Amino acid sequence: MDRIPILRMGEFLLVSIQVDMHDQLAMTLQDDLTSMIERTGARGVLIDISALEMVDSFIGRMIANISGMSRILDAHTVVVGMQPAVAITLVELGLSLPGVKMALNIEKGMAYLRAQRAAEEGDGPNDLRYSDDGGAGYGTRQE
Amino acid sequence: MWHALIMRVHNAIQLKNPSPSFVGEVVSTNNQGTDMPKNKSRIAEILKAHQDDLAAEWVKNLQATGTGKDSRISESQLREQTKEFLVLLSEAAAVGGDVHSQAWNATVDFLEDVSRSRVQQGFTSEETARFIFSFKQPLFARLRAELAKDHEAFAEETWAATELLDKMGLITIAAFQKTREDLINRQQQEMLELSTPVVKMWDGILALPMIGTLDSARTQIVMESLLQRIVDTGAELAIIDITGVPTVDTLVAQHLLKTVTAIRLMGADCIISGVRPQIAQTIVHLGVDLQGVTTKANLADALSLALKKLGFAVTRTKAAN
Amino acid sequence: MTCAIRMMGGQVMALVKSEELPVRIEQDVVMARQAVRRLSVELKFSLVDQTKMVTAASELARNTVVYGGGGTMRCEVLIDGGKSGLRLTFEDQGPGIPDMSLAMKDGWTSGGGMGMGLSGAKRLVNDFEIVSEVGKGTRVTITRWK
CATH class of the missing domain: 3.30.750.24 (STAS domain)
Structure with a gap:
């Protein structure tokens, strides 16, 4: 069974959907992602759909599900790179994905996740920042 | 002549080849394989023989009805157009056939060009159509002079000439309309782009x-x-x-x-x-x-x-x- | 490939191309999407129109698999006067739809979807027709004109 790879980047998880997904693949991704959040204690999930040429109600539901589930698991989700034609079609289809945070591109998506983390960390002591993931940190971090 | 010719050919075909697919359907035909009336290209002959006179008459007529009176088109241009058209028309008429056949391509193209330029020069559809229709009078006058003795031939040729010039007129108007429509479409497209700048x-x-x-x-x-x-x-x-x-x-x-x-x-x-x-x-x-x-x-x-x-x-x- | 001319309402509609695909398992839904994408590109649909047609096909093909127990999708390229179009027909021999008005409602689902399948697909195309008989099956025909 093929799977969509999930990359770990510090306390965030990255998924880039590059293939025309059949429904089972979407379900597997949903399972994989939630168990990975649980296992790694990730605090953010970024899903890049810029290569997706179509989002139908099933994939739309999967996106909404992942967003809702990860929120319960204490991780923020951001979906990035939806193509204009896909957005127009989704609206016409009747799906507006309320409650799912969207961003224009990976850069802006990452900025959103970091801002969410910073806001959460702002409540607690500063030295606890990033300490829970054992070190890997952000992509921009110097070794 | 054209109408008569078509009718005759039609009859000939029906006699020789009573195929049902032809009945009532023949709108275009050629002269091959049928006994042609001997006055086959009388119009062509007349056009050829009196080209200069006809052109002069035609231009006079055009000017009488207002074309060429202002700066939109000069008299020399008008002369050139009428002359060129007469040359093309006499060549095509000599070959004969339907105006949609290949022999007529040059004539039809020329008319369409004239129509297009009329649109650009700002003529109305009426003024554009007048180009062809003001040729009727000189042509009929010439036919009358040439065929004064043969009443039957005169009637036949007059009818044929009417048919022919009406078709030319329709081509002119269709081209005029098409040019205008293209213009409107293009403007609509431009407006759409103009009105939605991001x-x-x-x-x-x-x-x-x-x-x-x-x-x-x-x-x-x-x-x-x-x-x-x-x-x-x-x-x-x-x-x-x-x-x-x-x-x-x-x-x-x-x-x-x-x-x-x-x-x-x-x-x-x-x-x-x-x-x-x-x-x-x-x-x-x-x-x-x-x-x-x-x-x-x-x-x-x-x-x-x-x-x-x-x-x-x-x-x-x-x-x- | 077939060629046929048919009279519809006095107008000549020409069928330029016709293909039929099985829609039995989930993988077939992906195949159906790809076939519709290919034909939409061939017809030079705009990117948005392509996406709409592919999405509608995806919804209906899934319905055929999930609710109809499998069936077929027929793709037809049409020429009607000056315009060209793509017509898709999804047919199954499944249980049929007992309450059509309910099934066409936004947000209603008898399965696990979001309930946007039928009503959503209808909004994505120009013509939508559904015929269903309980116990016999369902046939949905959608057309999008260029």
Whole structure:
């Protein structure tokens, strides 16, 4: 069974959907992602759909599900790179994905996740920042 | 002649080859394999023999009815056109056949060219059609002179000439119309592009000033070009300004809502500005739910909100004089 | 490939191309999407129109698999006067739809979807026709014109 790879980047998880997904693949991704959040204690999930040429109600539901589930698991989700034609079609289809945070591109998506983390960390002591993931940190971090 | 010829050929075909597929269907034909009337190309002959006279008469007629009186077309141009047409016409008529056949291509092309240039010179359809129709009188006069003794031939040729010139006239008008339609289509397309410019207001802020009535087709084009620009520029905020939109009906309001939703799905934000009081009233009366959509009274307010959202602050460093 | 001319309402509609695909398992839904994408590109549909047609096909093909127990999708390229179009027909021999108005409602689902399948697909195309008989099956025909 093929799977969509999930990359770990510090306390965030990255998924880039590059293939025309059949429904089972979407379900597997949903399972994989939630168990990975649980296992790694990730605090953010970024899903890049810029290569997706179509989002139908099933994939739309999967996106909404992942967003809702990860929120319960204490991780923020951001979906990035939806193509204009896909957005127009989704609206016409009747799906507006309320409650799912969207961003224009990976850069802006990452900025959103970091801002969410910073806001959460702002409540607690500063030295606890990033300490829970054992070190890997952000992509921009110097070794 | 043409009509007579067609009828005769038709009869001949029916006699020789009573195929049902021909019955009542023959609109074009050629002269091969049929016994042609001996006055086959009388018109062609006459045209050829009296080209110069006919052209002179024709130009006189044209001028009498007003063509060539002003600066739109000069007399020499008119002379050239009539002359060239007569040459082409006599050549084509000598070969004969239907005006849609190959022999007539050059003539038809020439007429279409004339029509197109008439459109560009600003002639009306009536003035354009007159080009061909004012040739009737000189041609008929010439036919009468040539065939004065043979009444039957005269009647036949007159009818044929009428048929022929009417067809030429129709070609002229069709070409005129087509040129005008092309022009209108092109202008519509240009208007569509002109009326939907997506402008960059600031780093990360795009604005779309909409002018004119919004229909489904236009909204779709506007929506697509705005979304594409958002992808291209990475702008996080789009302002749709509807100051120039006279009315908003349910459909337009729904289109606006869809645009806002699509922009959100892409990860950008949208502000609608320029909502005039009447439009606000209409929207509420129509029961369209614009809740969750940020609206501002004018473009300036929208821009200031957009700047604020992106973390910019505008300050005045010097008092105005 | 077939060629046929048919009279419809006094107008000549020409069928330029016709293909039939099985829609039995989930993988077939992906195949159906790809076939519709290919034909939409061939017809030079705009990107948005392509996406709408592919999305509608995806919804209906899934319905055929999930609710109809499998069936077929027929793709037809049409020429009607000056315009060209793509017509898709999804047919199954499944249980049928007992309450059509309910099935066409937004947000209603008898399965695990979002309930946007039928009503959503209808909004994505120009013509939509559904015929269903309980115990016999369902046939949905959608057409999008260029």
